[in-house]
Amino acid sequence: MPGTILQATELAKIYRRGTSEVRAVDGISLQVEAGEFMAIMGRSGSGKTTLLDLLGCLLRPTSGQLAIDGRSVIGASDAQLATIRRERIGFVFQEFNLIPTMTAMENVLLPLRYGPRRRDARRRAGELLELVGLRDRVNHRPTELSGGEQQRVAIARALVNDPAVVLADEPTGELDSATSERLITTLRELNGERGVTIVIVTHDAGVAGATDRVVRLQDGRVIADVRRDGRGFERALRGEPSTNGHRPRVWARLGELLDRARSR
Ligand code: ADP
Ligand code: MG
Numbered sequence: 546m547p548g549t550i551l552q553a554t555e556l557a558k559i560y561r562r563g564t565s566e567v568r569a570v571d572g573i574s575l576q577v578e579a580g581e582f583m584a585i586m587g588r589s590g591s592g593k594t595t596l597l598d599l600l601g602c603l604l605r606p607t608s609g610q611l612a613i614d615g616r617s618v619i620g621a622s623d624a625q626l627a628t629i630r631r632e633r634i635g636f637v638f639q640e641f642n643l644i645p646t647m648t649a650m651e652n653v654l655l656p657l658r659y660g661p662r663r664r665d666a667r668r669r670a671g672e673l674l675e676l677v678g679l680r681d682r683v684n685h686r687p688t689e690l691s692g693g694e695q696q697r698v699a700i701a702r703a704l705v706n707d708p709a710v711v712l713a714d715e716p717t718g719e720l721d722s723a724t725s726e727r728l729i730t731t732l733r734e735l736n737g738e739r740g741v742t743i744v745i746v747t748h749d750a751g752v753a754g755a756t757d758r759v760v761r762l763q764d765g766r767v768i769a770d771v772r773r774d775g776r777g778f779e780r781a782l783r784g785e786p787s788t789n790g791h792r793p794r795v796w797a798r799l800g801e802l803l804d805r806a807r808s809r
Pocket of ligand 2: 595
């Protein structure tokens with residue numbers, strides 16, 4: 546089903562420590578369509594994780610709007626947010642976050658524990674493990690798996706609820722480059738063949754270069770948002786600000802100063 550999965554409007558997350566404040570996400574507007582495969586890039590501290598956590602309803606924004614599947618989540622209760630996360634979002638983290646005492650199969654089944662029971666759960670989990678290339682690792686525990694295999698289990702787990710979008714925060718951060726490349730190929734296939742919508746945070750240009758769209762953050766703001774088929778994709782990968790469809794930085798800076806002057 547085509548459509549807008551995520552719609553963020555002037556989304557902000559501001560942390561206050563005493564008198565100082567950190568504008569971790571500083572007014573980001575972003576739309577993610579069904580079937581997209583996109584990367585969020587930026588230096589450490591630029592707000593990537595905070596943005597992803599906001600999009601995944603793990604964090605509540607300080608201000609701004611967020612709609613998932615066209616419905617605002619801003620006024621939702623904690624219980625409603627938990628349901629949205631469980632039913633609509635698949636998370637993949639850098640450190641895999643698997644339960645060490647559980648097998649690959651049990652880890653994949655975990656998200657289903659909290660939802661309505663599904664009769665075909667084991668079959669589905671098995672299919673997903675096969676899909677990510679782990680058919681003969683179904684009964685292995687995390688310690689018996691390589692880093693790349695553990696991350697594949699995490700991907701299968703993220704998919705078990707048929708989420709609207711998979712959000713992955715530096716999923717290749719702990720992997721060597723060959724393993725990382727194989728993992729990205731798997732994500733590419735999930736996107737291309739199954740239409741899974743994927744947003745992946747990475748600072749690896751090789752990883753981002755496999756996606757169709759790169760959003761680059763700096764100081765909690767979007768400084769580039771370019772598609773593979775548009776101009777400026779290579780530049781965005783390398784971290785050079787795009788001039789394609791975006792205000793040059795001097796104008797952005799001027800706008801900022803004006804905003805600040807107005808709010809005084
Ligand atoms: P990235 O993932 O791009 O490295 P983060 O989103 O983790 O960046 O952080 C963005 C900024 O927000 C950083 O300056 C970080 O120190 C700050 N930050 C993140 N989380 C918190 C928090 N819970 N409390 C205070 N500051 C935070
Ligand atoms: Mg981060």
